[in-house]
Amino acid sequence: MLQSIWIGTAILALISIGVMIALMVRRWFIDAGKANDAVLQKQLRQSLMEFTAAHDEDALSEALSQFPAPLVIEVCFQFVEVLRGDDREQIVRVLAAAGYPDEIRRQLLNGQEAQKLSAIERLTSFPYQDTRKALLAALNDRKREVRIAASIALARLDALPPLAETIDRIGVRGQRSRRLIELFRSVPTDRSDELIALATNRDLPDFVRAAAVDALGHTGQFGYIAEIEALLADPHTEVQAAVIRALGLIGHPRSADTLLVALDNPSWEVRLEAASAAGRLGLSAANGGLARLLNDDEWIVRYTAAKSLSALGDEGQQTLVALSQGPSSRTQRSAAVLLAEENRA
Numbered sequence: 001m002l003q004s005i006w007i008g009t010a011i012l013a014l015i016s017i018g019v020m021i022a023l024m025v026r027r028w029f030i031d032a033g034k035a036n037d038a039v040l041q042k043q044l045r046q047s048l049m050e051f052t053a054a055h056d057e058d059a060l061s062e063a064l065s066q067f068p069a070p071l072v073i074e075v076c077f078q079f080v081e082v083l084r085g086d087d088r089e090q091i092v093r094v095l096a097a098a099g100y101p102d103e104i105r106r107q108l109l110n111g112q113e114a115q116k117l118s119a120i121e122r123l124t125s126f127p128y129q130d131t132r133k134a135l136l137a138a139l140n141d142r143k144r145e146v147r148i149a150a151s152i153a154l155a156r157l158d159a160l161p162p163l164a165e166t167i168d169r170i171g172v173r174g175q176r177s178r179r180l181i182e183l184f185r186s187v188p189t190d191r192s193d194e195l196i197a198l199a200t201n202r203d204l205p206d207f208v209r210a211a212a213v214d215a216l217g218h219t220g221q222f223g224y225i226a227e228i229e230a231l232l233a234d235p236h237t238e239v240q241a242a243v244i245r246a247l248g249l250i251g252h253p254r255s256a257d258t259l260l261v262a263l264d265n266p267s268w269e270v271r272l273e274a275a276s277a278a279g280r281l282g283l284s285a286a287n288g289g290l291a292r293l294l295n296d297d298e299w300i301v302r303y304t305a306a307k308s309l310s311a312l313g314d315e316g317q318q319t320l321v322a323l324s325q326g327p328s329s330r331t332q333r334s335a336a337v338l339l340a341e342e343n344r345a
Contacts, residue, residue: 248277279308
Protein backbone atom coordinates (compact mmCIF):
# COMPACT_ATOMS: atom_id res chain seq x y z
CA MET A 1 0.00 0.00 0.00
CA LEU A 2 2.73 2.40 1.04
CA GLN A 3 4.69 1.54 -2.06
CA SER A 4 1.66 2.37 -4.24
CA ILE A 5 1.35 5.77 -2.56
CA TRP A 6 5.02 6.52 -3.24
CA ILE A 7 4.69 5.44 -6.87
CA GLY A 8 1.56 7.59 -7.29
CA THR A 9 3.31 10.57 -5.72
CA ALA A 10 6.30 10.13 -8.01
CA ILE A 11 4.06 9.92 -11.08
CA LEU A 12 2.23 13.13 -10.06
CA ALA A 13 5.55 14.87 -9.50
CA LEU A 14 6.77 13.81 -12.95
CA ILE A 15 3.50 15.01 -14.51
CA SER A 16 3.89 18.38 -12.75
CA ILE A 17 7.46 18.70 -13.99
CA GLY A 18 6.34 17.77 -17.50
CA VAL A 19 3.56 20.36 -17.46
CA MET A 20 5.95 23.03 -16.18
CA ILE A 21 8.48 22.23 -18.91
CA ALA A 22 5.72 22.31 -21.55
CA LEU A 23 4.57 25.72 -20.31
CA MET A 24 8.14 27.02 -20.36
CA VAL A 25 8.63 25.77 -23.92
CA ARG A 26 5.32 27.29 -24.97
CA ARG A 27 6.30 30.60 -23.39
CA TRP A 28 9.63 30.50 -25.19
CA PHE A 29 7.93 29.98 -28.53
CA ILE A 30 5.48 32.81 -27.83
CA ASP A 31 8.28 35.20 -26.86
CA ALA A 32 10.32 34.14 -29.87
CA GLY A 33 7.33 34.69 -32.13
CA LYS A 34 6.73 38.15 -30.69
CA ALA A 35 10.37 39.06 -31.12
CA ASN A 36 10.30 37.86 -34.71
CA ASP A 37 7.09 39.82 -35.37
CA ALA A 38 8.69 42.94 -33.92
CA VAL A 39 11.64 42.56 -36.30
CA LEU A 40 9.35 42.02 -39.29
CA GLN A 41 7.19 45.01 -38.32
CA LYS A 42 10.26 47.21 -38.13
CA GLN A 43 11.42 46.05 -41.55
CA LEU A 44 7.97 46.60 -43.04
CA ARG A 45 7.69 50.11 -41.60
CA GLN A 46 11.09 50.88 -43.07
CA SER A 47 9.83 49.79 -46.49
CA LEU A 48 6.81 52.05 -46.10
CA MET A 49 8.99 54.98 -45.07
CA GLU A 50 11.17 54.43 -48.13
CA PHE A 51 8.05 54.41 -50.30
CA THR A 52 6.89 57.80 -49.02
CA ALA A 53 10.22 59.17 -50.22
CA ALA A 54 10.56 57.35 -53.56
CA HIS A 55 6.87 56.67 -54.44
CA ASP A 56 7.84 53.50 -56.31
CA GLU A 57 4.67 51.38 -56.23
CA ASP A 58 6.32 48.37 -57.86
CA ALA A 59 9.10 48.37 -55.28
CA LEU A 60 6.58 48.61 -52.45
CA SER A 61 4.51 45.76 -53.88
CA GLU A 62 7.64 43.61 -54.09
CA ALA A 63 8.58 44.50 -50.51
CA LEU A 64 5.13 43.67 -49.16
CA SER A 65 5.21 40.24 -50.80
CA GLN A 66 8.07 39.28 -48.47
CA PHE A 67 5.86 39.45 -45.37
CA PRO A 68 2.84 37.48 -44.13
CA ALA A 69 -0.44 38.97 -45.34
CA PRO A 70 -1.97 39.54 -41.85
CA LEU A 71 1.17 41.41 -40.78
CA VAL A 72 1.11 43.54 -43.95
CA ILE A 73 -2.52 44.51 -43.37
CA GLU A 74 -1.98 45.37 -39.70
CA VAL A 75 1.17 47.44 -40.19
CA CYS A 76 0.05 49.18 -43.37
CA PHE A 77 -3.21 50.36 -41.86
CA GLN A 78 -1.43 51.55 -38.73
CA PHE A 79 0.91 53.46 -41.02
CA VAL A 80 -1.72 55.05 -43.28
CA GLU A 81 -3.70 56.31 -40.27
CA VAL A 82 -1.20 59.16 -39.97
CA LEU A 83 -1.04 59.85 -43.71
CA ARG A 84 -3.16 62.07 -45.93
CA GLY A 85 -3.42 62.76 -49.62
CA ASP A 86 -1.42 60.97 -52.31
CA ASP A 87 0.80 58.89 -50.01
CA ARG A 88 -2.19 57.25 -48.38
CA GLU A 89 -4.00 56.71 -51.68
CA GLN A 90 -0.94 55.13 -53.27
CA ILE A 91 -0.40 52.66 -50.43
CA VAL A 92 -4.09 51.68 -50.51
CA ARG A 93 -3.83 51.26 -54.29
CA VAL A 94 -0.81 48.96 -53.90
CA LEU A 95 -2.68 46.88 -51.32
CA ALA A 96 -5.67 46.61 -53.63
CA ALA A 97 -3.59 45.61 -56.64
CA ALA A 98 -1.85 42.91 -54.60
CA GLY A 99 -5.16 41.37 -53.52
CA TYR A 100 -5.04 42.22 -49.82
CA PRO A 101 -8.76 43.18 -49.71
CA ASP A 102 -9.46 39.46 -50.27
CA GLU A 103 -7.55 38.66 -47.08
CA ILE A 104 -9.46 41.37 -45.17
CA ARG A 105 -12.76 39.92 -46.40
CA ARG A 106 -11.63 36.50 -45.16
CA GLN A 107 -10.94 38.06 -41.75
CA LEU A 108 -14.44 39.51 -41.75
CA LEU A 109 -15.90 36.12 -42.58
CA ASN A 110 -13.87 33.92 -40.25
CA GLY A 111 -12.20 36.13 -37.62
CA GLN A 112 -13.02 36.78 -33.99
CA GLU A 113 -15.24 39.77 -33.16
CA ALA A 114 -12.39 42.26 -32.70
CA GLN A 115 -10.78 41.13 -35.96
CA LYS A 116 -14.11 41.45 -37.77
CA LEU A 117 -14.60 45.00 -36.50
CA SER A 118 -11.11 45.97 -37.70
CA ALA A 119 -11.76 44.31 -41.05
CA ILE A 120 -14.97 46.30 -41.53
CA GLU A 121 -13.20 49.59 -40.85
CA ARG A 122 -10.40 48.71 -43.26
CA LEU A 123 -12.69 47.55 -46.05
CA THR A 124 -14.11 51.07 -46.39
CA SER A 125 -10.78 51.98 -48.00
CA PHE A 126 -11.70 49.65 -50.87
CA PRO A 127 -15.15 50.82 -52.08
CA TYR A 128 -15.64 48.03 -54.58
CA GLN A 129 -18.60 45.78 -55.29
CA ASP A 130 -16.96 42.87 -53.46
CA THR A 131 -16.59 45.07 -50.39
CA ARG A 132 -20.27 46.00 -50.46
CA LYS A 133 -21.26 42.33 -50.80
CA ALA A 134 -19.08 41.37 -47.84
CA LEU A 135 -20.51 44.14 -45.68
CA LEU A 136 -24.07 43.25 -46.62
CA ALA A 137 -23.35 39.65 -45.65
CA ALA A 138 -21.98 40.89 -42.32
CA LEU A 139 -25.44 42.28 -41.52
CA ASN A 140 -26.29 38.64 -40.74
CA ASP A 141 -23.33 38.12 -38.40
CA ARG A 142 -24.23 36.55 -35.06
CA LYS A 143 -22.53 39.43 -33.18
CA ARG A 144 -24.68 42.52 -32.91
CA GLU A 145 -21.76 44.99 -32.78
CA VAL A 146 -20.44 43.52 -36.02
CA ARG A 147 -23.83 44.07 -37.64
CA ILE A 148 -23.91 47.70 -36.49
CA ALA A 149 -20.32 48.32 -37.67
CA ALA A 150 -21.16 46.84 -41.07
CA SER A 151 -24.19 49.13 -41.30
CA ILE A 152 -22.08 52.21 -40.54
CA ALA A 153 -19.55 51.17 -43.18
CA LEU A 154 -22.31 50.67 -45.75
CA ALA A 155 -23.69 54.12 -44.95
CA ARG A 156 -20.26 55.64 -45.56
CA LEU A 157 -20.13 53.86 -48.91
CA ASP A 158 -23.67 55.05 -49.75
CA ALA A 159 -24.77 51.41 -49.96
CA LEU A 160 -26.94 51.08 -46.85
CA PRO A 161 -30.17 49.13 -47.35
CA PRO A 162 -33.43 50.82 -46.29
CA LEU A 163 -33.13 51.84 -42.64
CA ALA A 164 -36.19 49.89 -41.57
CA GLU A 165 -34.68 46.73 -43.05
CA THR A 166 -31.29 47.49 -41.52
CA ILE A 167 -32.75 47.97 -38.05
CA ASP A 168 -34.67 44.73 -38.40
CA ARG A 169 -31.48 42.87 -39.32
CA ILE A 170 -29.48 44.45 -36.52
CA GLY A 171 -32.09 43.62 -33.92
CA VAL A 172 -32.34 46.49 -31.46
CA ARG A 173 -35.01 45.51 -28.96
CA GLY A 174 -33.72 45.72 -25.41
CA GLN A 175 -30.38 47.04 -26.66
CA ARG A 176 -28.75 50.44 -26.19
CA SER A 177 -25.63 51.14 -28.23
CA ARG A 178 -23.87 54.43 -28.84
CA ARG A 179 -22.88 53.04 -32.22
CA LEU A 180 -26.53 53.01 -33.21
CA ILE A 181 -26.46 56.80 -32.83
CA GLU A 182 -23.34 56.85 -35.00
CA LEU A 183 -25.16 54.80 -37.62
CA PHE A 184 -28.10 57.17 -37.79
CA ARG A 185 -25.78 60.18 -38.03
CA SER A 186 -24.04 58.46 -40.96
CA VAL A 187 -27.26 58.31 -42.98
CA PRO A 188 -27.08 60.72 -45.97
CA THR A 189 -29.24 63.82 -45.58
CA ASP A 190 -31.27 62.90 -48.66
CA ARG A 191 -32.55 59.89 -46.70
CA SER A 192 -33.75 61.88 -43.69
CA ASP A 193 -37.33 60.81 -44.41
CA GLU A 194 -36.29 57.32 -43.28
CA LEU A 195 -35.14 58.77 -39.95
CA ILE A 196 -38.52 60.48 -39.58
CA ALA A 197 -40.22 57.13 -40.21
CA LEU A 198 -38.15 55.53 -37.43
CA ALA A 199 -38.71 58.42 -35.04
CA THR A 200 -42.48 58.26 -35.44
CA ASN A 201 -42.74 54.46 -35.28
CA ARG A 202 -44.03 53.77 -31.77
CA ASP A 203 -43.45 50.05 -32.19
CA LEU A 204 -39.70 50.70 -31.92
CA PRO A 205 -37.83 51.07 -28.60
CA ASP A 206 -37.62 54.62 -27.22
CA PHE A 207 -33.83 54.64 -27.52
CA VAL A 208 -33.98 53.90 -31.24
CA ARG A 209 -36.58 56.59 -31.85
CA ALA A 210 -34.62 59.13 -29.79
CA ALA A 211 -31.44 58.28 -31.72
CA ALA A 212 -33.28 58.92 -34.99
CA VAL A 213 -34.46 62.33 -33.73
CA ASP A 214 -30.92 63.14 -32.59
CA ALA A 215 -29.60 62.32 -36.07
CA LEU A 216 -32.21 64.62 -37.62
CA GLY A 217 -30.95 67.40 -35.40
CA HIS A 218 -27.40 66.86 -36.58
CA THR A 219 -28.46 67.23 -40.22
CA GLY A 220 -29.24 70.89 -39.54
CA GLN A 221 -32.14 70.71 -41.99
CA PHE A 222 -35.15 72.98 -41.51
CA GLY A 223 -37.48 70.84 -43.60
CA TYR A 224 -38.48 68.47 -40.80
CA ILE A 225 -39.07 70.99 -37.99
CA ALA A 226 -42.85 70.38 -37.91
CA GLU A 227 -42.46 66.60 -37.73
CA ILE A 228 -39.85 66.89 -34.98
CA GLU A 229 -41.88 69.32 -32.89
CA ALA A 230 -44.93 67.07 -33.18
CA LEU A 231 -43.00 64.40 -31.28
CA LEU A 232 -43.07 66.59 -28.16
CA ALA A 233 -46.52 65.10 -27.61
CA ASP A 234 -44.91 61.65 -27.30
CA PRO A 235 -45.43 60.18 -23.81
CA HIS A 236 -41.83 58.99 -23.50
CA THR A 237 -39.33 61.32 -21.85
CA GLU A 238 -36.36 60.04 -23.84
CA VAL A 239 -38.03 61.00 -27.12
CA GLN A 240 -39.11 64.41 -25.79
CA ALA A 241 -35.58 65.20 -24.62
CA ALA A 242 -34.19 64.18 -28.02
CA VAL A 243 -36.68 66.53 -29.70
CA ILE A 244 -35.52 69.52 -27.66
CA ARG A 245 -31.88 68.62 -28.30
CA ALA A 246 -32.55 68.37 -32.04
CA LEU A 247 -34.36 71.72 -32.13
CA GLY A 248 -31.43 73.29 -30.33
CA LEU A 249 -29.02 71.85 -32.88
CA ILE A 250 -31.09 72.97 -35.88
CA GLY A 251 -31.62 76.44 -34.46
CA HIS A 252 -34.64 77.51 -36.48
CA PRO A 253 -36.20 80.77 -35.13
CA ARG A 254 -39.68 79.23 -35.07
CA SER A 255 -38.52 76.78 -32.37
CA ALA A 256 -37.66 79.50 -29.83
CA ASP A 257 -41.08 79.47 -28.15
CA THR A 258 -41.01 75.68 -27.95
CA LEU A 259 -37.64 75.78 -26.21
CA LEU A 260 -38.83 78.45 -23.76
CA VAL A 261 -41.85 76.35 -22.78
CA ALA A 262 -39.62 73.28 -22.36
CA LEU A 263 -37.64 75.08 -19.63
CA ASP A 264 -40.61 74.34 -17.33
CA ASN A 265 -41.20 70.76 -18.48
CA PRO A 266 -41.99 68.25 -15.68
CA SER A 267 -39.11 66.03 -16.84
CA TRP A 268 -35.64 67.10 -15.73
CA GLU A 269 -34.11 65.51 -18.84
CA VAL A 270 -36.22 67.80 -21.03
CA ARG A 271 -35.44 70.85 -18.87
CA LEU A 272 -31.74 70.01 -19.16
CA GLU A 273 -31.85 69.90 -22.96
CA ALA A 274 -33.89 73.10 -23.09
CA ALA A 275 -31.40 74.93 -20.87
CA SER A 276 -28.50 73.73 -22.99
CA ALA A 277 -30.25 74.75 -26.22
CA ALA A 278 -31.10 78.22 -24.87
CA GLY A 279 -27.44 78.91 -24.15
CA ARG A 280 -26.24 77.46 -27.43
CA LEU A 281 -28.65 79.62 -29.42
CA GLY A 282 -28.24 82.72 -27.26
CA LEU A 283 -31.98 83.04 -26.52
CA SER A 284 -32.14 86.24 -24.47
CA ALA A 285 -35.84 85.58 -23.85
CA ALA A 286 -34.79 82.54 -21.81
CA ASN A 287 -33.10 84.70 -19.18
CA GLY A 288 -35.95 84.41 -16.66
CA GLY A 289 -36.56 80.72 -17.27
CA LEU A 290 -32.88 79.91 -16.84
CA ALA A 291 -32.78 81.92 -13.63
CA ARG A 292 -35.65 79.80 -12.27
CA LEU A 293 -33.73 76.64 -13.13
CA LEU A 294 -30.93 77.65 -10.77
CA ASN A 295 -33.25 76.31 -8.07
CA ASP A 296 -33.95 73.03 -9.90
CA ASP A 297 -33.89 69.80 -7.89
CA GLU A 298 -31.29 68.30 -10.27
CA TRP A 299 -27.79 69.70 -9.93
CA ILE A 300 -26.93 69.06 -13.61
CA VAL A 301 -29.93 71.18 -14.63
CA ARG A 302 -28.84 73.97 -12.25
CA TYR A 303 -25.29 73.88 -13.56
CA THR A 304 -26.34 73.84 -17.23
CA ALA A 305 -28.77 76.71 -16.65
CA ALA A 306 -26.02 78.77 -15.01
CA LYS A 307 -23.65 78.05 -17.93
CA SER A 308 -26.34 79.06 -20.41
CA LEU A 309 -27.06 82.29 -18.52
CA SER A 310 -23.38 83.13 -18.79
CA ALA A 311 -23.53 82.40 -22.53
CA LEU A 312 -26.32 85.00 -22.99
CA GLY A 313 -23.82 87.84 -22.67
CA ASP A 314 -24.12 90.92 -20.48
CA GLU A 315 -27.76 90.34 -19.55
CA GLY A 316 -27.12 86.81 -18.42
CA GLN A 317 -23.97 87.78 -16.56
CA GLN A 318 -25.82 90.53 -14.74
CA THR A 319 -28.52 88.06 -13.73
CA LEU A 320 -25.91 85.67 -12.36
CA VAL A 321 -24.17 88.40 -10.38
CA ALA A 322 -27.45 89.65 -8.93
CA LEU A 323 -28.54 86.16 -7.92
CA SER A 324 -25.13 85.31 -6.43
CA GLN A 325 -25.43 88.34 -4.11
CA GLY A 326 -28.92 87.45 -2.89
CA PRO A 327 -29.94 85.61 0.29
CA SER A 328 -28.38 82.20 0.85
CA SER A 329 -30.32 79.66 -1.17
CA ARG A 330 -29.85 76.98 -3.80
CA THR A 331 -30.26 79.64 -6.48
CA GLN A 332 -27.64 81.87 -4.88
CA ARG A 333 -25.17 79.02 -4.52
CA SER A 334 -25.69 77.88 -8.13
CA ALA A 335 -24.95 81.37 -9.45
CA ALA A 336 -21.96 81.85 -7.13
CA VAL A 337 -20.40 78.50 -8.05
CA LEU A 338 -20.58 79.23 -11.79
CA LEU A 339 -19.12 82.74 -11.38
CA ALA A 340 -16.29 81.37 -9.22
CA GLU A 341 -15.56 78.69 -11.80
CA GLU A 342 -15.39 81.26 -14.61
CA ASN A 343 -13.13 83.52 -12.55
CA ARG A 344 -10.76 80.60 -11.93
CA ALA A 345 -10.71 79.86 -15.66
